[in-house]
Amino acid sequence: MCILSLLSTREMYGYEISKELDALSGGILRIEEGTLYPLLRRLEERGYLKGEWRYREGKARRYYKITPRGMDVLRKMRAFWAVLITVVNNILYGGESGGRE
Amino acid sequence: MCILSLLSTREMYGYEISKELDALSGGILRIEEGTLYPLLRRLEERGYLKGEWRYREGKARRYYKITPRGMDVLRKMRAFWAVLITVVNNILYGGESGGRE
């Protein structure tokens, strides 16, 4: 979900995504390369992303762009994430009152 | 985390936990028995829970109770969960909430 969200704002390549996630999350969402690259391929296989090789600064980079199908999945993931937070916080902190956070 | 949290308020047995999670979450946190029972044993192996057979209403039930070590782990999980929400929401909705930048 976080990767799709990052790519919903601009195209990025794998290594850039890992550095960005790391920086934006203060190290909480550090993702190993052995996890990231296979994941990006899975997301592309499923049609959520479209990858494209480009050569910049003497380096071969695979830039990823989110697809309309990916945007749709991202919307559903965001909605589910919001529900999950509510539900889990309800279990963690009891009260049915909607006014926390 | 949700199971530890439920057990931090009272002792429960496996089947009861699954029904409670299902009800409290509106079906979002439905957990299959093939997932639940092995999970409870792992949590007990790690010393987070203590299980005990009891016979009530003609049924053999294994009641689980959270241990001090389990309470400690639960506290850390709750803290991490709060950080995770902040960090993920920051990535999902842009960086306004955390006071960073």
Added chain:
DNA sequence: CTATATACATAGTATCACTAGGTATCTTGT
């Protein structure tokens, strides 16, 4: 010219959720 950072990749392992069964008891409807 060596070390580090960048950039992508794969193989092997471990974890764990799920499917799909199994056993046994108790309750409810006919």
Added chain:
DNA sequence: ACAAGATACCTAGTGATACTATGTATATAG
């Protein structure tokens, strides 16, 4: 009495996937 369903626990097998460790190649800094 009998069948069906709910309760209550269990295991074996499979699949998805995060991780470790390593390999390849180029560019940059000391």
